[in-house]
Amino acid sequence: MGAPEFLFLLQGLKWTVLLSAIGFVGGGIVGLLVALARTSGQPLLERGTAAYIALFQGTPLLMQLFVVYYGLALVGLELESWQAVAIGFTANSSAFLGDIWRGSIEAVPKGQTEAAKALSLSYVSRMRDVILPQAIQISLPATVGFLVQLIKGTSLASIVGFTELARAGNIVSNQTFKPLLVYAVIGVMYFALCWPLSLLGSWLERRIAAPTR
Amino acid sequence: MPAQPERADPLITMEGVDKWYGEFHALRGVNIEVRRGEKIVLCGPSGSGKSTLIRCINHLEAVQKGRIVVDGISLDDSARAVDAVRREVGMVFQSFNLFPHMTVLQNCTLAPMRVRGLNQAEAEATARKYLERVRIGEQAAKYPAQLSGGQQQRVAIARALCMEPKVMLFDEPTSALDPEMVKEVLDTMIGLARDGMTMVCVTHEMGFARQVADRVIFMADGEILEEAAPETFFKNPQHPRARTFLGEILAHH
Ligand SMILES: Nc1ncnc2c1ncn2[C@@H]1O[C@H](COP(=O)(O)OP(=O)(O)OP(=O)(O)O)[C@@H](O)[C@H]1O
Ligand SMILES: [Mg+2]
Secondary structure, eight states: OOHHHHHHHHHHHHHHHHHHHHHHHHHHHHHHHHHHHHTSSOHHHHHHHHHHHHHHHHSOHHHHHHIIIIIHHHTTOOOOHHHHHHHHHHHHHHHHHHHHHHHHHHHSOHHHHHHHHHTTOOHHHIIIIIIHHHHHHHHHHHHHHHHHHHHHHGGGGGGGTOOOHHHHHHHHHHHHSOHHHHHHHHHHHHHHHHHHHHHHHHHHHHHHHSSOO | OOOOOOOOSOSEEEEEEEEEETTEEEEEEEEEEEOTTOEEEEEOSTTSSHHHHHHHHTTSSOOSEEEEEETTEEOOSOHHHHHHHHHHEEEEOTTOOOOTTSOHHHHHHHHHHHTSOOOHHHHHHHHHHHHHHTTOGGGTTSOGGGSOHHHHHHHHHHHHHTTOOSEEEEESTTTTSOHHHHHHHHHHHHHHHHTTOEEEEEOOOHHHHHHHOSEEEEEETTEEEEEEOHHHHHHSOOSHHHHHHHHHHHHHO
16 A cells, blocks of 8 residues: 555545534534424424434434435435535434433523523523533533544445545555555544544543532 | 612502412412512412412413513513513522523623623623622622532622612522521621612511511412511411411421
């Protein structure tokens, strides 16, 4: 395996990182809306988002990517593979992040909402100034944990023909006939991405578990 | 605090209020009038509906029947009426409910800035004034977790005062405190009463009631059973439930 192959793998790594970032940012924005709707106290919104979460958590990501890529093409919406993958990952992440953040919002003591209401703060201010800052702190370990899962999950993008790290490895391995070496390199690359995040996650967890702020 | 303008209409009126939690009948035909400047102590056994009653005044709980008017605003369930009432009604909780991620000063400036539209300098000036008033000015930069329970509750009082409310509601403000901290909070409340604040206090601190209350209201099972001046109520309670209740309170103290 020479420099060109290695560079090819680095290209794959770049897409893995980008894909994770898209999934995380897109999923984060939609996920926040999902979490807010899920805790809104409006029965229709709550039931709708509960179904959304159940649907995306209850079916394999692989299937969701297939549906977006091939399913939408069937109804005439032809997407580039990267577009399909971005949509698929955003939808999937938003369901998981939405559920994590719903739990965190609900974990903020009820007295906080009551005090904010008694001060006549609007819904927007209650959420932005009082509830979300506390909920985000509570959710950090689980959120980082999800990010690690997301990074590893991006390997599924290869099935719709997207050349991220895992698929790049597959290609190089087929060309060089050195699967062990190639997959060892890929493994190290995934590890280098995920391990620091795992450390960050457990550090955050310890910090939150500590009795004083 | 500017003296309340002399107005004859009551600040709070509750007329024929009924409240259910699901099947459970929590308030039964409650009628109350609170005049401007009046101090009321609400007492009664656990589960009698005291918290429910005062939480209806600022619509933390909705009622199913009856009429509630606060400072001339009729509390229907419209957001506009609810917001308007909450701007004029301060509330202090048993468990303080300070915002733990904000400093004492930020706790006090948030609502005036967001709701009253003060700028930061104005809000901080107001906050410092009221923090001084509850004698905790030097703690402004600390976080709630760094304060004792009594200090936290005084911050909570200052936070409510920063909205310059027309009435303050207290729901057992000293029940969660260690005994040695009860006095500092009661003294703060007594000071507030002296300055003419209208107050509705749920408390079992009978010394406070004697000293401050214009009227004691006794509830049991969601009903108001007795209303009297504190001297009359403590010396000569009329209702048998009130006698039993006072007997138990005195036995405890
Ligand atoms: N959110 C709720 N859902 C259902 N029942 C409730 C709710 N809040 C209060 N209750 C019930 O209503 C009754 C009155 O409660 P409330 O808290 O007003 O009593 P209280 O007089 O303040 O009692 P305490 O002295 O214990 O604080 C109680 O029986 C309580 O169990
Ligand atoms: Mg109570």
